[in-house]
Amino acid sequence: MNNEENSPKKKQRATINDVARVSGVSNATVSRVLSGYEFVRETTRNRVMEAVEHLGYVANLQARSLAGGRSRIIGLLVPNLDNSYVGTITQGIDRELARAGCDVILYTSHRHPANESLYVSAIANGLTEGLLLIAPLAPTTYLDVLREQNFPYVLVDQADDTDNSNVVEATNWQGAYEATHYLNQLGHTRIAFITGSLAVRSAIDRLHGYKAALVNCNIPVREELIIEGDYQQQTGYEITRRLLQSAKPLPTAILASNDLSAFGAMDAAREYGLRIPDDISIIGFDDIPQASFVYPKLTTVRQPLELMGQVAIKILLEQIEGPSHPPQRVALATQLVIRDSCRRIDPPE
Amino acid sequence: MNNEENSPKKKQRATINDVARVSGVSNATVSRVLSGYEFVRETTRNRVMEAVEHLGYVANLQARSLAGGRSRIIGLLVPNLDNSYVGTITQGIDRELARAGCDVILYTSHRHPANESLYVSAIANGLTEGLLLIAPLAPTTYLDVLREQNFPYVLVDQADDTDNSNVVEATNWQGAYEATHYLNQLGHTRIAFITGSLAVRSAIDRLHGYKAALVNCNIPVREELIIEGDYQQQTGYEITRRLLQSAKPLPTAILASNDLSAFGAMDAAREYGLRIPDDISIIGFDDIPQASFVYPKLTTVRQPLELMGQVAIKILLEQIEGPSHPPQRVALATQLVIRDSCRRIDPPE
DNA sequence: TAACTTTTTGTAAACGCTTACAATAGTGAT
DNA sequence: ATCACTATTGTAAGCGTTTACAAAAAGTTA
Numbered sequence: 001m002n003n004e005e006n007s008p009k010k011k012q013r014a015t016i017n018d019v020a021r022v023s024g025v026s027n028a029t030v031s032r033v034l035s036g037y038e039f040v041r042e043t044t045r046n047r048v049m050e051a052v053e054h055l056g057y058v059a060n061l062q063a064r065s066l067a068g069g070r071s072r073i074i075g076l077l078v079p080n081l082d083n084s085y086v087g088t089i090t091q092g093i094d095r096e097l098a099r100a101g102c103d104v105i106l107y108t109s110h111r112h113p114a115n116e117s118l119y120v121s122a123i124a125n126g127l128t129e130g131l132l133l134i135a136p137l138a139p140t141t142y143l144d145v146l147r148e149q150n151f152p153y154v155l156v157d158q159a160d161d162t163d164n165s166n167v168v169e170a171t172n173w174q175g176a177y178e179a180t181h182y183l184n185q186l187g188h189t190r191i192a193f194i195t196g197s198l199a200v201r202s203a204i205d206r207l208h209g210y211k212a213a214l215v216n217c218n219i220p221v222r223e224e225l226i227i228e229g230d231y232q233q234q235t236g237y238e239i240t241r242r243l244l245q246s247a248k249p250l251p252t253a254i255l256a257s258n259d260l261s262a263f264g265a266m267d268a269a270r271e272y273g274l275r276i277p278d279d280i281s282i283i284g285f286d287d288i289p290q291a292s293f294v295y296p297k298l299t300t301v302r303q304p305l306e307l308m309g310q311v312a313i314k315i316l317l318e319q320i321e322g323p324s325h326p327p328q329r330v331a332l333a334t335q336l337v338i339r340d341s342c343r344r345i346d347p348p349e
Numbered sequence: 350m351n352n353e354e355n356s357p358k359k360k361q362r363a364t365i366n367d368v369a370r371v372s373g374v375s376n377a378t379v380s381r382v383l384s385g386y387e388f389v390r391e392t393t394r395n396r397v398m399e400a401v402e403h404l405g406y407v408a409n410l411q412a413r414s415l416a417g418g419r420s421r422i423i424g425l426l427v428p429n430l431d432n433s434y435v436g437t438i439t440q441g442i443d444r445e446l447a448r449a450g451c452d453v454i455l456y457t458s459h460r461h462p463a464n465e466s467l468y469v470s471a472i473a474n475g476l477t478e479g480l481l482l483i484a485p486l487a488p489t490t491y492l493d494v495l496r497e498q499n500f501p502y503v504l505v506d507q508a509d510d511t512d513n514s515n516v517v518e519a520t521n522w523q524g525a526y527e528a529t530h531y532l533n534q535l536g537h538t539r540i541a542f543i544t545g546s547l548a549v550r551s552a553i554d555r556l557h558g559y560k561a562a563l564v565n566c567n568i569p570v571r572e573e574l575i576i577e578g579d580y581q582q583q584t585g586y587e588i589t590r591r592l593l594q595s596a597k598p599l600p601t602a603i604l605a606s607n608d609l610s611a612f613g614a615m616d617a618a619r620e621y622g623l624r625i626p627d628d629i630s631i632i633g634f635d636d637i638p639q640a641s642f643v644y645p646k647l648t649t650v651r652q653p654l655e656l657m658g659q660v661a662i663k664i665l666l667e668q669i670e671g672p673s674h675p676p677q678r679v680a681l682a683t684q685l686v687i688r689d690s691c692r693r694i695d696p697p698e
Numbered sequence: 699t700a701a702c703t704t705t706t707t708g709t710a711a712a713c714g715c716t717t718a719c720a721a722t723a724g725t726g727a728t
Numbered sequence: 729a730t731c732a733c734t735a736t737t738g739t740a741a742g743c744g745t746t747t748a749c750a751a752a753a754a755g756t757t758a
Binding site for chain 1: 743744745746747
Binding site for chain 2: 013058059060061062063065066071073076080081082083084086087088090091094103104105106107108110125126127233234237263264266267270289290293294295
């Protein structure tokens with residue numbers, strides 16, 4: 001019959017006013033202490049901090065950001081979470097964000113362009129201060145809106161055509177070029193190429209790099225050796241399978257636009273009875289952790305994924321601090337990591 | 350000299366008052382329309398919706414939740430993002446959450462127990478309405494606090510000792526039991542076992558299932574065949590390697606506590622010169638997508654990961670709606686998926 | 699010590715929304 | 729018409745912070 005005090009509701013959390021009362025100052029002063037305002041007397045500051053400590057006070061984020069403070073939340077839009085690609089990037093993101101004391105609100109498009117439009121809610125609800133878009137599929141659809149609203153965002157592994165966006169990517173063209181060149185040096189001339197989702201800029205750049213290298217090596221570009229994938233292992237498997245069945249003389253090497261596709265290609269090749277690298281060489285792109293775990297260890301073009309995440313966040317935070325910064329475009333260097341999936345080809349018998 | 354109107358600030362977003370003004374009603378009415386309150390005249394509702402449409406109005410989340418409404422945000426604590434395990438679970442989570450119109454704020458502990466304590470901020474800042482903990486490493490440290498605050502949370506693939514938590518898991522014991530039994534049926538008696546992080550309940554359950562099956566098959570439990578892993582591929586590789594070098598008569602089969610460990614074991618075995626499954630059989634646990642992509646395709650105990658995510662969210666939402674519900678504990682059925690990584694062993698020659 | 703400065707602190711008005719309570723409009727019965 | 733209800737809408741008080749502005753306190757200088 002006495003449930004006036006401790007009803008089964010949640011325990012009330014201490015507010016800034018509680019702290020103010022306990023420490024005998026106004027809430028404004030508490031706010032100032034907490035936000036590191038300069039002109040607060042040392043003794044007052046201590047008194048307040050003590051009360052904070054004692055009450056276990058933590059500022060209410062919503063109230064803070066409502067009142068014009070910052071929410072310290074950034075939105076992260078990813079295609080999906082089922083491989084290490086995004087995972088590795090987020091590692092960099094987390095590290096950088098932890099330093100800045102920000103939280104992440106996650107949006108997974110599940111590779112569905114329409115879903116990306118939930119960017120609307122991400123922004124419109126005013127919760128996030130900025131947006132990080134990892135390899136979005138259809139950015140052109142909404143980037144204008146973001147810019148128009150002057151909303152800070154950074155594109156990772158994707159670019160928009162207007163060059164008005166902040167972009168963090170790798171040297172995709174060069175990476176593909178170098179890999180192709182390497183294969184050629186090993187004696188390969190029939191080099192197949194598995195593309196990524198061609199809606200993504202990086203995929204196109206890699207394709208161009210591949211073609212340029214062929215041209216440079218005096219190898220004719222044969223369209224039937226270029227098969228369109230979508231960065232997924234499953235697809236890589238399927239299209240490689242089809243390729244192997246249809247290509248008259250088999251390719252002796254396959255360059256995949258990402259590691260996942262390369263894994264798929266490896267499976268298909270093996271299923272077709274080819275040994276790797278004896279019968280066919282395979283190169284991936286990304287160098288996700290698994291690349292060095294599969295058998296044989298995958299030769300691949302490393303993208304500094306973690307670093308890309310870090311740099312992206314750095315730029316985003318800069319942008320949030322001072323929206324005046326002109327858009328930046330950073331291309332981080334790729335690097336060919338040679339492991340066990342490629343082999344010098346015997347001169348034609 | 351005229352920058353009074355369009356200074357380079359962000360374009361002001363429409364508020365509920367704008368909508369009210371445009372549609373000629375009070376903001377309270379707008380609020381009611383938006384929250385689906387029953388007693389609003391049809392015509393009014395339409396008028397409001399029109400204005401909403403026209404202004405592109407989206408409610409400000411902070412204000413809403415500050416005012417006592419709901420934030421529609423749930424916190425998701427994951428160990429890391431670099432494999433499909435969490436990815437697959439989140440697929441279920443997303444699906445269920447999309448239905449409920451909730452967003453996710455992501456915390457990655459990076460497998461660092463101390464980081465898990467950021468639960469504090471997750472809760473204390475009042476942003477999230479509930480917490481989903483995926484295989485947390487040290488839940489005992491803070492679960493009490495959560496309960497004390499009556500804060501809704503659900504544990505996935507982990508359990509606390511007090512049985513006071515909502516838990517969603519798979520039938521770990523049975524899964525391991527069945528897998529072991531299967532190996533025995535194929536003639537294996539020297540079956541090694543790679544454990545998961547023993548801080549996690551599921552890992553312990555699987556270990557027990559393995560042991561129970563051995564006992565049931567009249568095979569002595571040999572401790573030297575049980576090696577402690579941590580669910581990571583790298584570790585699986587390393588400890589298997591050591592195992593193969595030290596075990597006098599080699600095991601003829603390895604049961605790993607998750608697919609990642611199994612992949613590591615496969616690599617180690619192969620490196621040791623063993624063929625899979627001819628020389629050694631391997632079984633995983635989880636059935637993440639890759640399991641069917643590796644070569645040979647991995648026989649494994651399937652956990653309905655996606656479903657687990659869904660169920661977990663369902664329970665969490667229930668809990669949020671009515672904190673009165675008693676804690677639930679759901680164990681979803683595992684299933685042995687037989688693929689190509691196991692082989693009947695020849696009778697001892 | 700008066701007259702200024704400069705620090706330090708308090709007051710109160712937002713921020714955008716929900717919601718208890720009060721008021722108004724509508725409806726059918728009388 | 730009038731009354732008694734009920735359906736609908738408006739008013740205004742928060743929610744927990746930040747922050748412009750004003751007031752008070754402490755220091756300086758003459």
